Amino acid sequence: MSSWVWLNEDYCPADQAWVSVFDRGFLFADGVYEVTAVVNGELLDFHAHMQRLQRSCRALELAFPWAVETLQQIHETLVARNQLHEGSVYLQITRGNPGKRDFHYPDVSVPPTLVVFTQSHNILQDARVERGLSVVTCPDIRWQRCDIKTVSLLAASMAKMAAQAQGADDAVFVTDGLITEASSANCFMVTPGGKLVTRALSQAILPGITRAAILEICQQHHLEIETRAFSPQEACGAREVFITSATTFVMPVTRLDGNLIGDGRPGPVAISLRNAYLSRFGAGLQRDANTFE
Incomplete structure (x- = not known):
């Protein structure tokens, strides 16, 4: 697993990456995700994954305030920091933490939660x-x-x-x-x-x-x-x-x-x-x- 994780606005050690119990991803599974494969330290089909991620967000009326170039930089930095040669990068966006449990979507002022981490596993030489x-x-x-x-x-x-x-x-x-x-x-x-x-x-x-x-x-x-x-x-x-x-x-x-x-x-x-x-x-x-x- 990752040594370093991106959480909301910055990189942090994985053991310090905590999300609130009031986050709608935890309470309602109100979120989307993407998994991008990494081979030889390179992201595979990254932009296609980001296009689908944006489509998923639109379908759920989920805010997407990041530039794709920013997300790519986060992915590449985590691959480098975690010395990932082969495996995957997991990205998850949830509707965020409104501070209470309510079926209705929170006000748009509640920022979405963004989590990105890497996992090392053998995906080329799979028996x-x-x-x-x-x-x-x-x-x-x-x-x-x-x-x-x-x-x-x-x-x-x-x-x-x-x-x-x-x-x-x-x-x-x-x-x-x-x-x-x-x-x-x-x-x-x-x-x-x-x-x-x-x-x-x-x-x-x-x-x-x-x-x-x-x-x-x-x-x-x-x-x-x-x-x-x-x-x-x-x-x-x-x-x-x-x-x-x-x-x-x-x-x-x-x-x-x-x-x-x-x-x-x-x-x-x-x-x-x-x-x-x-x-x-x-x-x-x-x-x-x-x-x-």
């Missing part, structure tokens, strides 16, 4: 890429604005714990018999005919930054893309399934509810897309697969 994830399905009990990246993550935590209890790595949410997304990632599949399928953007899923980058890469390589929902049953019959997120990049799924996906090994499309995404930032390749066929 799960070599074996693929085992995932299970679970009902999607989240609120109906999943397109806003709020700090209300209890349903996602419950899904991950349910998966762990079943000996799986992660969970995918299902509504009306169709997969929405994973507990903290977007979902893709490759059909037996080689078409790439992912759910269209809506209030049911988060507009993933990595998802958008992967779709751009697919277009550059002339992969056929279809944006629609698909069922767990269709996913079980797919050639490949994978998920995308800021810190897992592209992660193959090789087992769904106990059923093998394809031949039960990470597929070439997922590995190639992961390599293509990382090559944008000069990062090392995972395995030697580099084909979209």
